[in-house]
Amino acid sequence: MSLKPLNIGMIGYGFMGRAHSNAYAKVNHFFDLKYKPVLKAACARDEAKVKAFAEKWGYESVETDWRKLIARKDIDAIDICTPNNTHAEIAIAAAEAGKMILCEKPLAMNGPEGSKMVEAVERAGVPNIVWYNYRRVPAVTLAKKLIDDGKLGRIFHYRAKFLQDWTINPEVPQGGAGTWRLDVAAAGSGVSGDLLAHCIDTALWLNGDLADVCAMTETFVKERKHAATGQIQKVGIDDACTFMGRFKNGSLASFESTRYARGHKALYTFEINGENASIFWDLHDLHRLQYFDHRDGGLTRGWRSIHVTDGEHPYMANWWVPGLQIGYEHSFVHQVKDFLEGLASGNLAMPTFRDALRTQYVLDAVLESAADQRWHKVTTV
Numbered sequence: 605m606s607l608k609p610l611n612i613g614m615i616g617y618g619f620m621g622r623a624h625s626n627a628y629a630k631v632n633h634f635f636d637l638k639y640k641p642v643l644k645a646a647c648a649r650d651e652a653k654v655k656a657f658a659e660k661w662g663y664e665s666v667e668t669d670w671r672k673l674i675a676r677k678d679i680d681a682i683d684i685c686t687p688n689n690t691h692a693e694i695a696i697a698a699a700e701a702g703k704m705i706l707c708e709k710p711l712a713m714n715g716p717e718g719s720k721m722v723e724a725v726e727r728a729g730v731p732n733i734v735w736y737n738y739r740r741v742p743a744v745t746l747a748k749k750l751i752d753d754g755k756l757g758r759i760f761h762y763r764a765k766f767l768q769d770w771t772i773n774p775e776v777p778q779g780g781a782g783t784w785r786l787d788v789a790a791a792g793s794g795v796s797g798d799l800l801a802h803c804i805d806t807a808l809w810l811n812g813d814l815a816d817v818c819a820m821t822e823t824f825v826k827e828r829k830h831a832a833t834g835q836i837q838k839v840g841i842d843d844a845c846t847f848m849g850r851f852k853n854g855s856l857a858s859f860e861s862t863r864y865a866r867g868h869k870a871l872y873t874f875e876i877n878g879e880n881a882s883i884f885w886d887l888h889d890l891h892r893l894q895y896f897d898h899r900d901g902g903l904t905r906g907w908r909s910i911h912v913t914d915g916e917h918p919y920m921a922n923w924w925v926p927g928l929q930i931g932y933e934h935s936f937v938h939q940v941k942d943f944l945e946g947l948a949s950g951n952l953a954m955p956t957f958r959d960a961l962r963t964q965y966v967l968d969a970v971l972e973s974a975a976d977q978r979w980h981k982v983t984t985v
């Protein structure tokens with residue numbers, strides 16, 4: 605059966621531009637699908653750099669203005685891999701042009717901006733998804749299955765952390781191509797929108813909505829040089845953010861993120877404690893799921909480390925043989941696979957823009973709470 609081409613217009617050639625391009629290239633090798641992504645055009649502002657990227661990754665053409673890319677008749681889907689402050693403008697224009705949209709996280713700079721994006725894609729009726737890729741790490745997908753199967757029973761606690769250490773040096777600049785994440789105008793926020801967004805998305809997916817939150821943030825380095833202008837400027841992002849909260853199912857939430865945890869590079873962990881069982885997952889050991897079941901026989905009861913590589917584990921039957929693990933980049937391959945299957949079935953893969961908007965409103969409540977040091981209710985989407 606011949607595959608239906610899906611012409612991709614990729615905007616941005618950085619970290620995520622590469623992760624997504626790799627996923628488009630691989631997905632049909634490992635999964636039987638009705639669609640095949642075609643790397644039609646790559647877009648970024650620097651022509652020489654985007655040409656070099658296109659050549660390396662096999663894109664057929666380049667653009668230096670995303671508006672021209674969106675206007676092209678031969679593009680079916682726009683993939684937004686640019687800094688956070690560009691997502692809304694590009695996504696709304698792409699929706700109005702009738703393009704499907706795959707947008708990087710966080711969806712938007714804040715909830716109201718994200719709401720406009722949701723309205724735009726729903727008005728246009730275009731398929732859409734946000735790249736909260738950790739849902740598709742097989743061990744995390746397995747956690748979802750265990751919870752949905754009722755193995756944990758009533759949930760009491762959800763605890764998540766995302767720890768890094770790369771901005772401790774006050775000489776690290778803010779703004780510009782390499783350090784836009786430190787510039788509040790480009791990023792919208794600091795670790796909350798960058799790192800906690802992932803933790804929140806996974807949590808809402810696994811454990812349902814958060815009702816209210818109480819947060820604190822800190823900006824340890826108050827001024828930094830701007831990479832583009834060389835001027836010393838006030839730092840507007842949160843360097844660290846800790847919040848507690850209450851899920852609608854009655855369980856308690858505890859979240860922490862920082863870029864000042866010396867020794868940690870990308871330590872995303874979560875632990876869920878239920879009445880029967882607990883689950884723990886760690887990005888540094890991403891192919892394992894730690895599971896404790898109180899109902900096991902007393903003498904051998906203990907934490908088991910499930911090597912999530914068997915054919916019956918989520919996504920794994922399509923990779924190598926049992927016992928051989930996969931890694932970070934495969935979560936993006938799985939996201940493309942699920943998106944393409946959703947197109948074929950008409951049942952869109954999650955998280956759509958509307959689903960991802962829930963995370964945006966949790967982030968808004970977290971930042972508002974940190975600002976006025978009070979509990980905040982999370983806006984219901």
Ligand SMILES: NC(=O)c1ccc[n+]([C@@H]2O[C@H](COP(=O)([O-])OP(=O)(O)OC[C@H]3O[C@@H](n4cnc5c(N)ncnc54)[C@H](O)[C@@H]3O)[C@@H](O)[C@H]2O)c1
Pocket residue numbers: 615616617618619620621647648649670684685686687688690708709710735736737781782784798
């Ligand atoms: N899902 C994940 O795990 C994950 C991981 C990293 C980043 N992200 C998200 O992906 C997005 C991009 O992050 P990144 O790490 O790839 O950044 P990056 O700095 O590596 O790349 C950004 C790219 O955007 C391009 N760009 C910036 N403004 C542009 C414009 N106006 N027009 C065209 N191109 C433009 C830059 O040239 C660059 O190619 C962000 O929203 C970030 O939050 C998600």
